[in-house]
Amino acid sequence: xxxxxxxxxxxxxxxxxxxxxxxxxxxxxxxxxxxxxxxxxxxxxxxxxxxxxxxxxxxxxxxxxxxxxxxxxxxxxxxxxxxxxxxxxxxxxxxxxxxxxxxxxxxxxxxxxxxxxxxxxxxxxxxxxxxxxxxxxxxxxxxxxxxxxxxxxxxxxxxxxxxxxxxxxxxxxxxxxxxxxxxxxxxxxxxxxxxxxxxxxxxxxxxxxxxxxxxxxxxxxxxxxxxxxxxxxxxxxxxxxxxxxxxxxxxxxxxxxxxxxxxxxxxxxxxxxxxxxxxxxxxxxxxxxxxxxx
Amino acid sequence: xxxxxxxxxxxxxxxxxxxxxxxxxxxxxxxxxxxxxxxxxxxxxxxxxxxxxxxxxxxxxxxxxxxxxxxxxxxxxxxxxxxxxxxxxxxxxxxxxxxxxxxxxxxxxxxxxxxxxxxxxxxxxxxxxxxxxxxxxxxxxxxxxxxxxxxxxxxxxxxxxxxxxxxxxxxxxxxxxxxxxxxxxxxxxxxxxxxxx
Numbered sequence: 381x382x383x384x385x386x387x388x389x390x391x392x393x394x395x396x397x398x399x400x401x402x403x404x405x406x407x408x409x410x411x412x413x414x415x416x417x418x419x420x421x422x423x424x425x426x427x428x429x430x431x432x433x434x435x436x437x438x439x440x441x442x443x444x445x446x447x448x449x450x451x452x453x454x455x456x457x458x459x460x461x462x463x464x465x466x467x468x469x470x471x472x473x474x475x476x477x478x479x480x481x482x483x484x485x486x487x488x489x490x491x492x493x494x495x496x497x498x499x500x501x502x503x504x505x506x507x508x509x510x511x512x513x514x515x516x517x518x519x520x521x522x523x524x525x526x527x528x529x530x531x532x533x534x535x536x537x538x539x540x541x542x543x544x545x546x547x548x549x550x551x552x553x554x555x556x557x558x559x560x561x562x563x564x565x566x567x568x569x570x571x572x573x574x575x576x577x578x579x580x581x582x583x584x585x586x587x588x589x590x591x592x593x594x595x596x597x598x599x600x601x602x603x604x605x606x607x608x609x610x611x612x613x614x615x616x617x618x619x620x621x622x623x624x625x626x627x628x629x630x631x632x633x634x635x636x637x638x639x640x641x642x643x644x645x646x647x648x649x650x651x652x653x654x655x656x657x658x659x660x661x662x663x664x665x666x667x668x669x670x671x672x673x674x
Numbered sequence: 675x676x677x678x679x680x681x682x683x684x685x686x687x688x689x690x691x692x693x694x695x696x697x698x699x700x701x702x703x704x705x706x707x708x709x710x711x712x713x714x715x716x717x718x719x720x721x722x723x724x725x726x727x728x729x730x731x732x733x734x735x736x737x738x739x740x741x742x743x744x745x746x747x748x749x750x751x752x753x754x755x756x757x758x759x760x761x762x763x764x765x766x767x768x769x770x771x772x773x774x775x776x777x778x779x780x781x782x783x784x785x786x787x788x789x790x791x792x793x794x795x796x797x798x799x800x801x802x803x804x805x806x807x808x809x810x811x812x813x814x815x816x817x818x819x820x821x822x823x824x825x826x827x828x829x830x831x832x833x834x835x836x837x838x839x840x841x842x843x844x845x846x847x848x849x850x851x852x853x854x855x856x857x858x859x860x861x862x863x864x865x866x867x868x869x870x871x
Contacts, residue, residue, distance in 0.1 A: 382788040418731040479782035
């Protein structure tokens with residue numbers, strides 16, 4: 381019997397991206413640079429997060445023409461972002477046959493209460509999370525991959541570290557609980573009991589966990605892998621730096637060889653200036669993208 | 675019974691952990707391969723799924739092309755799944771006399787799972803998970819086709835090399851890996867018998 385879009389097929393693609401780098405690109409030319417540098421996938425968007433921050437205004441799904449141009453330019457998976465709760469943008473992206481949809485806090489939310497019902501789609505979704513409850517709510521809604529949110533467009537790794545430590549720390553605590561404590565924990569997490577029970581038993585999320593938001597250097601990528609990320613998203617960090625092809629290759633190498641500091645050192649050498657950065661702690665409430673979604 | 679066999683899993687990028695979990699469940703020891711020295715002392719190797727462009731660049735960056743060819747030439751059993759199948763074809767590592775067509779079944783929206791018969795695997799059909807999967811577009815007589823979907827060849831063997839377009843490491847069914855581990859065991863047993871003589 382043949383089945384399409386089973387959860388195994390959806391989460392399986394994320395499994396194949398593991399140990400890899402997913403790079404934000406805004407043109408087919410950038411997508412080619414990313415692919416030639418060894419990106420495992422590209423994220424097609426109109427503006428990288430650093431520009432969204434700088435320009436302000438409502439950030440939306442990309443122009444289909446741009447997405448199609450990128451799909452034609454590369455053979456690696458092409459992901460694209462929809463606004464939180466904007467199921468119509470998601471349907472458009474599904475009609476374009478993107479390989480993964482990122483329901484992303486980097487774009488301006490369309491619904492302040494409800495995320496997209498991701499079970500309704502054949503295309504798999506990745507969603508951001510700052511803590512375990514948020515991750516498990518998204519999985520409950522059908523997300524087949526989770527990324528820690530970090531603070532996109534800053535080049536500051538501190539929020540990515542906070543969110544990854546938070547998620548993995550909560551998983552570790554969960555796996556120490558007795559069976560009778562799981563339901564209370566599910567209530568406190570605000571997450572579906574069945575998924576909480578599964579995570580407590582396995583000691584890991586039922587889907588692949590990447591990190592995002594603030595990765596600017598090879599050492600940043602290696603740090604996140606050491607903290608338990610299974611791969612990294614790099615947004616502004618590559619194409620807002622001085623030498624995107626070299627930095628892209630270096631971040632790919634550091635993500636593979638994160639256990640070998642000498643290799644990370646080698647990858648870090650002579651890359652020129654990183655992206656212009658912002659200190660997350662100096663951002664005001666409304667500028668913190670990670671607070672979007674619940 | 676001698677110590678368990680050591681099977682390396684190419685870990686430059688991709689679904690290497692799921693293969694390791696399944697191989698360990700079958701009693702093999704595993705290690706992750708990222709640089710040539712990691713190939714020392716291996717009894718078998720798995721090239722997992724992932725992105726074949728990423729993996730190709732990684733293999734070249736790490737100088738793994740020749741060492742992998744030597745490993746195969748020494749008769750070491752190698753299993754390639756999905757991108758791993760692509761890596762084995764004549765346009766990549768050139769270890770199998772065939773050409774794999776990338777993303778042949780289409781984009782992710784056309785990824786699927788299905789039951790399929792694989793020559794050499796007894797019992798009910800295997801559940802194959804096909805994710806942006808390739809198929810074998812052409813091959814010589816040296817390559818034995820072991821299974822097909824929609825009339826497309828998706829599993830093949832050439833000597834000690836086994837290539838499948840799908841992911842059985844993501845299912846509960848471990849019969850394909852069992853077939854591979856048995857091959858590795860047989861190879862190690864033959865080598866030990868040769869040394870004893």
